[in-house]
Amino acid sequence: MTVRVLAVWTRQPLVVDALTSRERERLAALPQRVRRQWLISRHALRLLLGVLGLPLDTTRYAFPHRRLSLTHIEGAAVAAGAVRDTRQLAGVGVDLETDREARVDTTRFFLDERERSWLASLPDTARATEQLRLWTVKEALFKADPDNRHTVLRDYTTLDAAAHRGRARTRQHREAVFGYASTRLRDAQLSIAAAFHGETRTPQSIAPGRETPVPSVITFDEVADRISSTLSIPVEKLTPQTTLRELAADSFLLVEMAVDLQEEFDTIFTQNELREITTLGELAGLVGAKV
Amino acid sequence: MTLSENDLWLLSFYRSSEINGALFFGRVARTLRGGPLQADVTHHFADEANHAKYWTRCIEDLGYNAEKLSGAYQDQYLEAVGLPANLMEVMAITQVFEKRVIGQYHRHLRAPDTHPRVRQTIETIMEDERWHVKYVRDALQEMAQKYGQELIDDTLARFTAADEEVYAKTLAEYGERIVFLGDGPVDLSVPAAEV
Numbered sequence: 122m123t124v125r126v127l128a129v130w131t132r133q134p135l136v137v138d139a140l141t142s143r144e145r146e147r148l149a150a151l152p153q154r155v156r157r158q159w160l161i162s163r164h165a166l167r168l169l170l171g172v173l174g175l176p177l178d179t180t181r182y183a184f185p186h187r188r189l190s191l192t193h194i195e196g197a198a199v200a201a202g203a204v205r206d207t208r209q210l211a212g213v214g215v216d217l218e219t220d221r222e223a224r225v226d227t228t229r230f231f232l233d234e235r236e237r238s239w240l241a242s243l244p245d246t247a248r249a250t251e252q253l254r255l256w257t258v259k260e261a262l263f264k265a266d267p268d269n270r271h272t273v274l275r276d277y278t279t280l281d282a283a284a285h286r287g288r289a290r291t292r293q294h295r296e297a298v299f300g301y302a303s304t305r306l307r308d309a310q311l312s313i314a315a316a317f318h319g320e321t322r323t324p325q326s327i328a329p330g331r332e333t334p335v336p337s338v339i340t341f342d343e344v345a346d347r348i349s350s351t352l353s354i355p356v357e358k359l360t361p362q363t364t365l366r367e368l369a370a371d372s373f374l375l376v377e378m379a380v381d382l383q384e385e386f387d388t389i390f391t392q393n394e395l396r397e398i399t400t401l402g403e404l405a406g407l408v409g410a411k412v
Numbered sequence: 413m414t415l416s417e418n419d420l421w422l423l424s425f426y427r428s429s430e431i432n433g434a435l436f437f438g439r440v441a442r443t444l445r446g447g448p449l450q451a452d453v454t455h456h457f458a459d460e461a462n463h464a465k466y467w468t469r470c471i472e473d474l475g476y477n478a479e480k481l482s483g484a485y486q487d488q489y490l491e492a493v494g495l496p497a498n499l500m501e502v503m504a505i506t507q508v509f510e511k512r513v514i515g516q517y518h519r520h521l522r523a524p525d526t527h528p529r530v531r532q533t534i535e536t537i538m539e540d541e542r543w544h545v546k547y548v549r550d551a552l553q554e555m556a557q558k559y560g561q562e563l564i565d566d567t568l569a570r571f572t573a574a575d576e577e578v579y580a581k582t583l584a585e586y587g588e589r590i591v592f593l594g595d596g597p598v599d600l601s602v603p604a605a606e607v
């Protein structure tokens with residue numbers, strides 16, 4: 122089974138005049154500094170919708186979406202979508218990451234033994250690129266998986282880590298129900314994945330627990346849960362728009378909150394990053410949550 | 413025995429600094445999960461609370477009540493040096509601050525007129541302070557794996573610079589009260605309790 126997925130890349134923000142009234146409302150609700158990025162993402166999505174012949178108002182699509190996926194890096198976005206909608210298609214995921222040096226060895230969080238030993242066998246010159254590629258593959262697989270609520274990136278395993286186009290499965294399922302493809306896009310790595318309904322794949326059989334709390338893709342709700350318990354504030358009161366100023370009675374509460382999130386989601390914030398942040402949505406974005 | 417207004421202020425300032433320290437490390441301890449650092453920071457939290465107790469008793473023994481100070485040094489300290497963004501920065505700021513505290517107490521011990529009761533209190537506290545600096549240094553060393561040595565060194569340098577600036581401002585603000593604590597001309601008579 123194959124599915125053709127189209128990816129659209131852009132660096133241009135959508136012009137505000139082209140927005141629908143609902144899109145304008147969304148834009149108005151966003152903090153100034155994320156607006157440009159949002160418009161770039163919407164532009165990529167709009168272009169893709171046009172090519173696929175789907176309705177153009179981007180607010181009609183909620184993510185995760187069975188047929189569409191979005192990703193962005195600083196100043197650029199990619200929208201990916203299945204060219205044809207087939208019943209076997211369960212989800213599509215796309216991920217784009219700019220080339221970077223791995224500062225610390227994080228591979229144990231997203232690669233299994235076999236994948237790591239393959240990576241270790243590579244010459245130094247190739248390792249960083251391949252590590253990043255596998256990261257984007259895992260992110261794309263995760264995003265494509267409609268049952269990803271209880272999985273972490275390491276639960277997805279490629280049948281052949283060296284393959285730039287191949288199949289993958291989750292640890293909970295023998296059957297390879299995922300397909301993926303990776304490619305270079307300028308100075309970045311792009312991966313696209315599709316999930317299919319397999320014979321043995323039922324939502325109930327997905328493992329309910331996980332051994333290590335290292336979700337590499339995190340939902341806003343998970344972040345809100347942590348904050349709610351750190352600050353003793355009912356979780357219903359926490360939205361991506363809630364400002365930190367409203368929450369933190371004193372500045373050290375922000376430190377507590379930040380340290381707690383970093384411990385929970387195994388990540389590192391810098392002072393500069395924290396300084397830029399005003400809302401919970403942005404804070405959640407720092408731990409990698411898709412808001 | 414009589415404490416001058418400045419002496420009483422200074423001992424009360426120490427007490428309130430120790431309380432703020434305890435509150436700070438209590439909160440850090442609360443955010444940690446597992447690992448050796450959890451036990452160490454909790455211990456540290458308890459130590460600072462004890463130091464506040466020692467000062468309260470010391471002041472009492474000298475026949476006074478500690479002054480209630482508002483807006484003490486540490487209240488503005490964090491904001492002034494910049495809020496720590498992660499656990500490594502929390503430990504880095506701790507190291508810088510602990511060194512500052514030890515420096516202050518050392519200077520006070522060197523003052524010849526220091527009352528024996530005050531001297532005894534500082535000496536008791538210093539035993540803990542030495543351990544504080546040591547465990548924090550070890551923790552930072554351990555963190556080099558995760559954060560990288562360079563980042564840790566940069567962070568320490570940044571907080572040290574900020575600490576010096578804040579301290580210089582504090583000296584200017586509190587004037588002669590703590591002039592003997594500064595690096596400039598030392599007035600050894602200020603902190604002494606008079607018998």
Ligand SMILES: [Fe+2]
Nearest residue numbers: 430433460463
């Ligand atoms: Fe202390």
Ligand SMILES: [Fe+2]
Nearest residue numbers: 460510541544
């Ligand atoms: Fe201390």
